[in-house]
Amino acid sequence: MPSRAARTLLCAALLAVPAIGVTAPAHAATATLTGRVVDSVTGAPITDACVQAIDENWDGTASGCVDSDGRYSLEVPNADLSYRVEASASSYATQYATGHYSWDRADMLTVPGVADFALERSGAIAGTIVDADGQPAPDATVEVFRPGSDEPLSQGSYWNGELLAEVPAGDVVVHVVDGTRSVWAPDAVDREHAATYHVDAGASLDLGRVALPPASGFAGMLTDDTGQPVSDLCATVPTSDQWVWACSDAQGHYSAELAPGSYTVDFQSQNPAYPSIWSGGSWTETGAKTVTVAAGAVTAYDLTVPRGATLTGRVLDASGKPVADRCPQVYLGRTTTYLPTAGGCSAADGMYTVTGVPPTKVTLDVPGGWNNDTWAAHGATQRHARLIPLVAGQTTTIADIRLIAGREATGRVTDAQGHPLEGIVVGPYYTPRAGGAEGNHAITDADGYYELTNLTDSSTSLVAWDLQGRWAPVWTGGSPTADGATTIALPKHGAAQADFTMKPAGTITGTVVDADGKPVTEQFDVSVYSGSSTAVQYGAGGWYDGTGGDFTVTGMPQAPLLLLFNDYETGESFWYGGADQASATPVTVEPGGTVHVTVTRPAR
The missing domain is CATH 2.60.40.1120 (Carboxypeptidase-like, regulatory domain)
Known part of the structure; x- marks a missing residue:
């Protein structure tokens, strides 16, 4: 979203000229957007206001300023698109149609059309956002709301933690967020206990220093089974909606900021000498132990990571010739748990090397086409694969994998x-x-x-x-x-x-109506089945959009076909011409022909 400063400069520039715009390609039809900008209290026209429209693709804009009666007229470059429209004026809070102060909440307007604005006088909020240690927090985001509203009046980050936000005059509450940390000014943990501030028009409200709470998370050291530090293992938390990617350094240290709670941690290896591992030393998420994070505290969590094992061997075709570019995949025992590793694909001589393998019993699969994998040493399924025991820090060479011939x-x-x-x-x-x-x-x-x-x-x-x-x-x-x-x-x-x-395909078209003959307004998925008692193909089908038009199903063979209609949101389904598949009415289309049907929806 353009910054407030950028929009202010744009408005100032527009005051000097009648209108500016960005033209669309020659084939695009233009349209007109009109409206009036007035004071929200007095209703008087705001004569120094400027209006800008930006299309949904950010490809075209139209901008201009109002006349002495507060009216404007913009020729937007593409009548087929929707537009965000904003109005700005000196001493007034910038507003988006219709009545919004957030770019994300702005309505998308179609053209031609009318967008009127009743702008509110603005004031300012100032202050300094600091960390728990008193240092400025430059990455914090400040949100300003009306009491009881979830739509921001202002939202942004400020250089070196120095807050200066323009907002509509009136009562506001202020929320500060930085990662997992949050405070409602001046020092509340939730909105219910936040202070309500009053911002006067043309004045600046100074919040003073607003301090974020201490960070919470977990940190520790990763070492291997010989006591050496392990670098480049990155802690992630799949069960959280928070993005965590905390990699260990050369000394094995890592730290991650995370909201309070209990989590399983996946240490994903970027180091070919070590395997990925879950908290508690498990190779699977189901066996992982939880790490508990308390509010305002950093939980210490160290982990011993076994050295990875190495697997080598050759991939050959059915005749015994080396096969390149086959990439073996490692699984935990005879389970479906895939174990991420490094390296792997076979070279021109058929040789492959897989590193960072967990030192446990594994099976090895060489993909070879759709449902045509070969499991080491020569099995078509994992059930017949060889269990390969691996030892930390050691290399195991297995027998040649001879691919099953398709x-x-x-x-x-x-x-x-x-x-x-x-x-x-x-x-x-x-x-x-x-x-x-x-x-x-x-x-x-x-x-x-x-x-x-x-x-x-x-x-x-x-x-x-x-x-x-x-x-x-x-x-x-x-x-x-x-x-x-x-x-x-x-x-x-x-x-x-x-x-x-x-043969040329046939087409089935039709309309879905209620018992009174009126087209239904709900949407239905249309599926086509063969005329047998068993559903043969769920694949071919179409869509009835509920607007009263016809549905169309193409690619139809010359055979008795049955139509099934499904509303997946409500669970409603019915067959054309019958209570079930056995009694449904078959439809047969001649090659290249079209058959139209009227489908009566059963009474509900």
Whole structure:
């Protein structure tokens, strides 16, 4: 937000000229914003007032000053945007439309429109913000409120703790915040006990010295199992909404400011010689011990950090050749707890080195594609992985990890005339509502060909579908839905062949009405299912926005389809034409065609 001083200078500059502005691109339509600026008490026009409008993107502004009757007219550069509008004048508190004093609370106004202002006379609040030891607190933020209101009249930080804030005249309370420390002037711990001050118009109220309370937090020293200091472990507190990142120095010392409470602390390692560790010496958050922080005090908390272990080995492909750029991941025992480490990815010779590993029993996973990981030494799941015992400060070399070979499918996607279709997704998963293709998939090239690798099962069904919804999805065997798909065998060597012929997609549109025939005003998610008794695809769908317009669902195959409407906020759901899925009315769309339906919402 522009500083108050900057806005004052801008207003002074505007007094010398009729109006200034920033033009929008030539294609943007302009609009006019008008209004009047008057005194909030007398209603008289404020003849030295200036007004500025800033658009929601900060790309365009319009500014100008009022005439002798307090009226202004601004031509804003883009009629399609909303604007924050502020009015300033000498001896008056700057105000945002409509009736606000905080940039964050200002209303966003559409144009063309009217924004009138009733400005209040201003006064000033002065004082010095100091720490508990009496030294200035330059990073403190001062907030000024009306009694009983949570909207700031003024908010900011002041050089060297010297407060000087312009506020509307009247009664105020003052809040000072610095990190986790807070005081309500002059010395209250909460707003209920804060003093109410009166600021006179044109006068300055001196608060004197306002002292922040002592900081609270925790601090200590990190040493390893040999007594040496541990540097570059950074204390974080995931269970708190306060940002904490306190790293140990070369002597192992760290300190963190934190509000009173009890916390588990995650010491995240930035040192490749040491593992990350939780308070209490646990490798997991569930096993961590709490650190209690008291108000106005710093809790001493020291921790012994075991030296990290090192894991090395080679990654090979199924034929025994080295594989580069595979990055092993370490897990605690046979659990899903991932252990952050340093280093790791294999080089051209297949060698990898993982450092900073907790000295305990671990399993090692080498990701190799969608659901195609290899666990050391040669397991498809963690259940069959080798448990690797590690010792602090020592290197363990394990047997070569030979990657499990994925299986392949190739083919071509065309239309009914044999023309290749480019950009079609082919894979085991149909996810049109995920914002893109998910899971293992391939995209057809300009000639319609695809190559799908890293398939882990011995057989599968595949689907070809269009991200743009122009072509209807088709499953192996030519089925328009997943429930009719043919399973193809995936050989251990070579690739399975699966070609697809796609038809133009159909479209379903419709309106949702109540029993009286009037369009409903609530919003509903529209999901499309196959005509079988089991929901096959929750993916394809659309949105009914509750404005009385139609919903539109594209990318539809030529098959009996059922429509389900959900309001996730209220939990309401209903099927088109039936009480449940079994009795719902199926809708069939011809290739490239459109079917319109009127959906009657059941009585509630």
